[in-house]
Amino acid sequence: ATPFPSSFKCFTCDRAADNYDCNRWAEDKWCPQHTQYCLTVHHFGSRGRSRWVTKKCAAREECQAVGCRHHTSTGHTECVSCCEGMACNVEVPTNRTNAVFAMMKSRGSSAPSVRTWSSASLPLALFTALL
Numbered sequence: 001a002t003p004f005p006s007s008f009k010c011f012t013c014d015r016a017a018d019n020y021d022c023n024r025w026a027e028d029k030w031c032p033q034h035t036q037y038c039l040t041v042h043h044f045g046s047r048g049r050s051r052w053v054t055k056k057c058a059a060r061e062e063c064q065a066v067g068c069r070h071h072t073s074t075g076h077t078e079c080v081s082c083c084e085g086m087a088c089n090v091e092v093p094t095n096r097t098n099a100v101f102a103m104m105k106s107r108g109s110s111a112p113s114v115r116t117w118s119s120a121s122l123p124l125a126l127f128t129a130l131l
Helices: 020-025 058-064 122-130
Strands: 013-016 037-044 051-056 067-071 077-081 103-104 113-117
Touching: 013 020, 020 051, 037 058, 051 058, 058 077
Parallel strands: 077 103
Antiparallel strands: 013 051, 037 051, 037 077, 067 077, 103 113
16 A cells, blocks of 8 residues: 555665666665655766766755756766656666656546656746646
8 A cells, every 4th residue: 555645656776886776776665745756866977887876756846957967077977867657767867868857747538648858948847837
C-alpha cells in the first residue's frame, strides 16, 4: 500500500560514482509528501566520464535549475533534470536535450503525455502553470 494518494518513488543517491552505482544501491522508499518530482544532478568531465551523480525526491522549486552549466574553473559540466512519475529518473542528463523538466499531463481518459521544458523556457512555463 502507498503511504498517501499520488505517492511515488525516485532513484536516490548522494554523490554516487556513476549512474550504475546510484541506481544499483538506491534506497527503495517512498518520497515525502511535500515533493512531486525526481531530481537528478550529473557532474562529468570534459570526456563525458561521470564524476558523481546525485538523485533525490524534489519539490517544484528545486527543479528550476534544470539545464547544463560548464564550470571553467574545474573543467567539469553539471547537468540537472527533473521528471514526474514513478522512478522516472533512471537515466542521467548529459546535454541540453535531456537536461529538462519533464512533467506528466493527463488528458481525460487517454494515457498521460509528457511535457518537457528546457532551462530557457522554464520560468515562463512555471509562471503559466501557476495561473
